Amino acid sequence: ADSADPAPKANAKDEVVADRSPGPPENLRRRARILRVVNVPMRLVLRLPFRTPLNAKLMLLSFTGRKTGRAYLQPVSYVPDGDTLLTPAGGEWKLNLNEGEPIRVWLRGSKTWARPEFVRDPEEIDRLLRLMMTRNPRITSFVPFIDPDGHIDRGKLEKALSYGFAIIRWRLERDTPR
Numbered sequence: 001a002d003s004a005d006p007a008p009k010a011n012a013k014d015e016v017v018a019d020r021s022p023g024p025p026e027n028l029r030r031r032a033r034i035l036r037v038v039n040v041p042m043r044l045v046l047r048l049p050f051r052t053p054l055n056a057k058l059m060l061l062s063f064t065g066r067k068t069g070r071a072y073l074q075p076v077s078y079v080p081d082g083d084t085l086l087t088p089a090g091g092e093w094k095l096n097l098n099e100g101e102p103i104r105v106w107l108r109g110s111k112t113w114a115r116p117e118f119v120r121d122p123e124e125i126d127r128l129l130r131l132m133m134t135r136n137p138r139i140t141s142f143v144p145f146i147d148p149d150g151h152i153d154r155g156k157l158e159k160a161l162s163y164g165f166a167i168i169r170w171r172l173e174r175d176t177p178r
Contacts, residue, residue, distance in 0.1 A: 027144070032091065042075040050109045057136055059085070060106040066096045077139070078107075078170070079132040085114070085170040086132055088143050090160060094118075094168065102173060114170040120161065126152055128167045 045052065046060035061074045074093045078085040085107075094116075097103065102113040119125060132139050133150050140146045145156030157165075 031142075031144075035091075039075050043073045046075055046106050047073075048109060052109070055106070055108050057138075059108075061093070062104040062106075063093075063096050072096065077136065077142070079135045079139075081128075081131060081169070083172070085172070086128055087168045087170065088129070088132070088139065088165075089118075089168045090143070090163075090165045092164075094164070094166065097168070105170075107172075113173040113175075115173065117169040117171065119167040119169055122154075122157060122161060125157065125161070125165075125167050126154075128169075 042054075042058065043060060045054050046058055048055070057077055057079075058075050059078050061072075061076060063072055063074070064070070065072055072093065074091075076087045076089075076093075078087050080086075097116045097118075099118055100115050102115045105112055105114045107114075119128060129139070129143065129146065129152055130150075133146070137150075140148050140150060145153045145160050147153065
């Protein structure tokens with residue numbers, strides 16, 4: 001039968017239904033699966049109590065799952081910006097964070113606390129991504145709407161925002177939060 005034929009099938013169990021679920025495209029889901037595997041050794045290395053080349057651009061977040069109550073350790077990239085750190089946040093891990101509520105982070109071989117602030121304004125995200133690219137050109141390889149030459153595709157950025165993309169601005173705290 002022609003795939004464009006709108007006629008219903010006699011047996012609904014035999015019908016193949018296209019994936020119409022909301023969410024990121026397959027290439028982003030595939031990237032997420034790869035990162036789940038790569039993140040296992042990253043968690044170990046990022047907890048080392050001294051500076052390494054790896055923790056110069058990556059930090060490890062420690063937070064509790066909002067639904068399960070399970071403890072999570074999530075490696076993320078960061079770029080320093082004055083007294084804050086910037087992280088692109090396209091994954092679902094960010095849903096476990098509450099704006100302004102501090103979490104534990106391993107940063108450059110030390111444990112500290114950081115408070116997340118979500119940036120979702122397209123103009124501000126564009127500005128921050130350009131800043132991040134000047135300090136870490138590799139960002140173009142893991143933010144899907146930035147071309148290798150550094151061009152930010154505004155249409156893809158808008159779509160990523162509709163899926164929940166944000167930049168997280170981390171405010172570090174030297175003392176235990178109150």
